[in-house]
Amino acid sequence: MSTPPRQDPSCQDDNDPSSLRIEQAWARIRTDIAPIKGTERVATRDALSRILAEDIHSRVNVPSTTNAAMDGYAIRGDDLQADGSARLELLGKALAGHPFSGQVTAGGCVRITTGASMPAGADTVVMQERATVDGGTVIIDAGQEVGQNVRQAGEDLAQGQRVLAAGQRVDVPELGILGSMGLVEVSVRRRLRVAFFSTGDELIGAGEPAGEGKIYDSNRYTLFAALQALGVEATDMGVVEDSPEALEQAFTEAAGFADAIITSGGVSVGEADYIKQILNKLGSVNFWKIAMRPGRPLAFGRLRDAWFFGLPGNPVSVVATWYQFVQPALRHLSGQDITPPLRFRVRTADRLRKRPGRTEFQRGILRQDDSGELVVHTTGSQGSGILSSMSAANCFIVVPHDSGPVAAGEYVEVQPFHGVMG
Numbered sequence: 001m002s003t004p005p006r007q008d009p010s011c012q013d014d015n016d017p018s019s020l021r022i023e024q025a026w027a028r029i030r031t032d033i034a035p036i037k038g039t040e041r042v043a044t045r046d047a048l049s050r051i052l053a054e055d056i057h058s059r060v061n062v063p064s065t066t067n068a069a070m071d072g073y074a075i076r077g078d079d080l081q082a083d084g085s086a087r088l089e090l091l092g093k094a095l096a097g098h099p100f101s102g103q104v105t106a107g108g109c110v111r112i113t114t115g116a117s118m119p120a121g122a123d124t125v126v127m128q129e130r131a132t133v134d135g136g137t138v139i140i141d142a143g144q145e146v147g148q149n150v151r152q153a154g155e156d157l158a159q160g161q162r163v164l165a166a167g168q169r170v171d172v173p174e175l176g177i178l179g180s181m182g183l184v185e186v187s188v189r190r191r192l193r194v195a196f197f198s199t200g201d202e203l204i205g206a207g208e209p210a211g212e213g214k215i216y217d218s219n220r221y222t223l224f225a226a227l228q229a230l231g232v233e234a235t236d237m238g239v240v241e242d243s244p245e246a247l248e249q250a251f252t253e254a255a256g257f258a259d260a261i262i263t264s265g266g267v268s269v270g271e272a273d274y275i276k277q278i279l280n281k282l283g284s285v286n287f288w289k290i291a292m293r294p295g296r297p298l299a300f301g302r303l304r305d306a307w308f309f310g311l312p313g314n315p316v317s318v319v320a321t322w323y324q325f326v327q328p329a330l331r332h333l334s335g336q337d338i339t340p341p342l343r344f345r346v347r348t349a350d351r352l353r354k355r356p357g358r359t360e361f362q363r364g365i366l367r368q369d370d371s372g373e374l375v376v377h378t379t380g381s382q383g384s385g386i387l388s389s390m391s392a393a394n395c396f397i398v399v400p401h402d403s404g405p406v407a408a409g410e411y412v413e414v415q416p417f418h419g420v421m422g
Contacts, residue, residue: 019291021401022359026325028286029300033307035167035335036259038190044178047170049231050188051335056164061154062180065117068094070149073131073138074112074122076104077146086140090133094119109138118150125149157181167337189335192230195254195306196223197237199247199266199275200313205239218387219264219311219318226322230330242266244274251282255304260330265313275310279303291401293358294384295321307333314384320361320396323417343398345411346374352399352406353382359401363393366414376414393417 020028039053068074074094079086088109094100096115104110104121112118112125127149130141157163157180164174170188178186203217204210217239227234235258240250247266254261266275276299279285283303290298294317299310309326311318323341331338346366354360364376376397379389396415399406406412 019289019296019358020287021291022324025287025290025292025298025300026328029325029329030332032286032300032302033329033333035333036189036192039187040190041185041187043185044175044183047178047186047188048172048175050170050191052164052166052168052170053187053189053335055162055166056178056181056183056186058157058159058161058163058181059183060157060181061159062157063115063151063153063155066153067096067118067151068112068114068116068125068149069151070125070127071113072125072127072129072149073109073140074100074104074119075109075124075126075140076106076122077124079107079109080124080140080144080146081142084142088138088140090136090138109140123147123150165337167335169331169336192232192260192330192334193235193258194227194232194260194262194330195235195237195258196220196227196262196264197250197254198239198264198313199242200239201242203239203265218315219313222315222318222387223262223264223322226327230327230334232330232334242274244278247274248278248282251278251303255282255306258306260307260309260333261303262309262311262326264311264318266310275299279308279310283308291358292320292324293360294382295324295361296358298325300325312384315387316363316384316390319387319390323396324361341415343413343415345413346376347409348397348406348412349375349377349408351408352378352397352412354399354403354405356402356404360397360399361415362397362399363389364395364397364414365393366395366416376412 075088079088089107091104091108091110092100092102093111094116095113099117100110100119104119110119110122124146125148126140126144130144132139163177168174198217198219202213202215204214205217220236224234224236237250237254240246263275276285276288279301283301285299285301288299289296294314295312297312298321301308311321328338352362362382363379365379366374366376369375376395379392394417398413398415
């Protein structure tokens with residue numbers, strides 16, 4: 001009697017001892033990869049979405065002078081009356097960019113606009129709504145405080161202060177900070193070079209006729225958008241046919257110029273999945289499966305001088321593995337300091353189906369209920385081919401590895417997709 005062939009665990013199996021827990025998989029990635037070395041100097045406006053290659057110290061005080069935070073009147077705090085209003089002589093005016101050249105003496109005040117330098121002798125600004133002008137006299141309401149409505153020189157950034165650190169990504173606030181210091185150019189890491197392609201003879205591109213058994217390739221659009229948002233140099237190598245020769249040629253070409261290679265499809269158990277054998281020939285595989293749903297068949301390894309990320313073929317699995325592993329790995333490779341994603345606990349409005357053995361990233365909709373409390377709803381069916389569930393969702397519901405079903409009303413951990421600035 002012949003011995004039946006050994007069957008590898010299916011991607012549908014919940015318990016597979018060969019699958020790494022997600023924490024173990026990420027630890028391996030973080031240990032293996034190191035940031036790229038190349039740097040370049042770019043104009044400050046071109047630094048958006050780039051990674052700083054140097055610490056940035058302020059060359060100036062910001063603001064450069066002590067100035068008014070309100071439109072009103074610059075006065076001496078000593079002239080304020082604790083038990084009533086004060087009557088002061090109007091000496092002149094100070095405008096932003098046009099300071100008052102004299103000095104505020106006892107019993108005097110100067111009309112001042114927001115951002116204008118404080119006149120010599122003045123240390124307090126009374127907002128115009130708290131003052132009345134009577135000819136050449138200004139009557140100050142009672143209840144003012146010494147030093148109010150004044151921004152001190154260097155209050156935001158002090159000269160010599162380290163303002164931004166190497167490894168920090170330049171987003172909207174950081175670009176404004178660079179501009180506030182008058183910097184013409186900065187040193188940044190060179191852009192990461194990433195090649196990506198899909199595998200599968202069933203895939204066709206947009207505009208092609210959808211014949212029997214053919215499907216349109218959404219994964220390359222997903223990865224293109226994700227890579228564009230990350231600010232890397234992305235090269236779309238199209239759809240590569242399911243043959244060892246074509247795949248080896250594509251890998252060899254990509255490894256010739258890319259820092260990282262991302263594929264979708266071809267990493268699960270199947271007769272036409274040749275990627276693993278090619279990687280073992282041209283490089284090395286660190287791990288092949290993780291205890292995650294969706295997204296168990298996630299491969300990570302080295303292909304000559306490039307890092308390899310083999311994503312599953314199912315569209316939702318591509319998105320989930322991208323956000324949980326590939327995006328932070330590429331950020332680290334780019335030289336960016338990365339921090340754990342924001343997660344917090346809320347009640348689930350729905351019962352969550354779950355079996356122990358994998359960490360699940362279910363798609364959820366985070367919203368306020370009638371009482372104002374944050375709750376999360378599922379998007380419905382959690383199939384890994386339902387890409388529309390990602391569009392409907394605004395968060396992942398993260399159900400831990402050892403957890404079973406979760407009853408409605410229980411607390412769960414959620415991971416929002418986006419912050420206020422992206």
